[in-house]
Amino acid sequence: MDTATVARFEASRHRLASLAYRLLGSAADAEDTVQDAFLRWQAADREFVEVPEAWLTKIVTNLAIDRLRSAKVRRERAVGAWMPEPLLDGDPMLGPAETAEQRESVTMAVLTLMERLSPVERAAYVLREAFSYGHAEIAEILGISESASQQHIHRARRRITATGNSTGIDRACAHRIVEAFVAAAASGRTERLVALLTDDATGISDGAGLGLSGKPLRFSTPERIATAFRARFKPSPAKRKLAGGPISVHAAVINGCPAMLATLDDRVVGVVIMDIRDDKIAGVRGIATPGRLDRLTAQWQRQEHDAPLIESW
Known part of the structure; x- marks a missing residue:
């Protein structure tokens, strides 16, 4: 390909990657999907591609749908x-993050809820809510009728009810929320943590970093969340050995939500992401699986960040 043809694809790369990420929930899979689209673009008879952006959107969407349908992903x-x-x-x-719908579509809460949708419903929903495509355009991308597009989006919206969680939180606000959470957890008093949580707060952890990788831990009440984090924040030689050394704890914004971020030698080893509703924490999600933190670590190392809330845990 000539330079202009490559440049035309590269001009769309970030948008295509954002689309694939929303569809797949995985940055690594999104990057692979965009690379597969590039190979299709390379092999295409581009003389007959009237609108490259539309053509590439269709290719990425359908490649992502194929991935979602694969037996490996389902397992x-x-x-x-x-x-x-x-x-x-x-x-x-x-x-894109100009509208509330665009910001919400990339939160952990909504990305998780989208697991309830069929691949086509998920694609229709993302194209409409995050990228503002019309029903005629969605129908052409997905190879369905306009009425089918409307039905898919209606069903998706019904299953993904508005979370009511705050999105687009700035860095200063996130810092205050995480600082209060860390102080309450480190105090050893569960009532301080419970006071920060909504009455229906829930939590989930992937279990990694605790010798429980692949075994999710679920917390169904504020009291159980508070008890779990009070125990985690009590340092011990065994915990430091398991972590690989002393951990620094920072406040950050992840997927539009306040987050507690744990680092070891400037490498991210775990995150706790918080859903905020009515100025309280409605949900916490803990992720420490190394392979799911690679891109976040790379981005963290490129950015300047505030002093840690805890220098050495």
């Missing part, structure tokens, strides 16, 4: 430990 997600891959604020893969 991985059926285990129940799967969670979306977290992305640090400023990562271009997070994509």
Whole structure:
């Protein structure tokens, strides 16, 4: 391909990666999907491609649908430990964030809820809510009728009810929320943590970093969340050995939500992401699986960040 043809694809790369990430919930899979689209673009008879952006959108969407339908992906997600891959604020893969719908579509809560949808429903929903495509365009991309597009989106919206969680939280606000959470957890008093949580707060952890990788831990009440984090924040030689050394704890914004981020030698080893509703924490998600933190670590190392809340845990 000539330079102009490559440049035309590269001009769409971030948008395509953002689309693929929303569809797949995995930055690594999104990157692979975009690379597969590039190979299709390379092999295509581009003389007959009237609108490259539309053509590439269709290719990426359908490649992502094929991935979602694959037996391997279905098995991985059926285990129940799967969670979306977290992305640090400023990562271009997070994509458009001008509207509330666009910001919400990339939160961990909505990406998790989208697991309830069929691949086509998920694609229709993302194209409409995050990228503002019309029903005629969605129908052409997915090879369905306009009425089918409307039905898919209606069903998707019904299953993904508005979470009511705050999105688009700035760095200063995130810092205050995480600082309060860390102080309460480190105090050893569960009532301080419970006071920060909504009455229906829930939590989930992938179990990694605790010798429980692949075994999700679920917390169904504020009291159980508080008890779990009070125990985690009590340092011990055994915990430091398991972690690989002393951990630093930072406040960050991940997928539009406040997050507690643990680092070891400037490498991210775990995150706790918080859903905020009515100025309280409605949900916490802990992720420490190394392979799901690679991109976040790379982005973290590129950015300047505030002093840690805990210098050496």
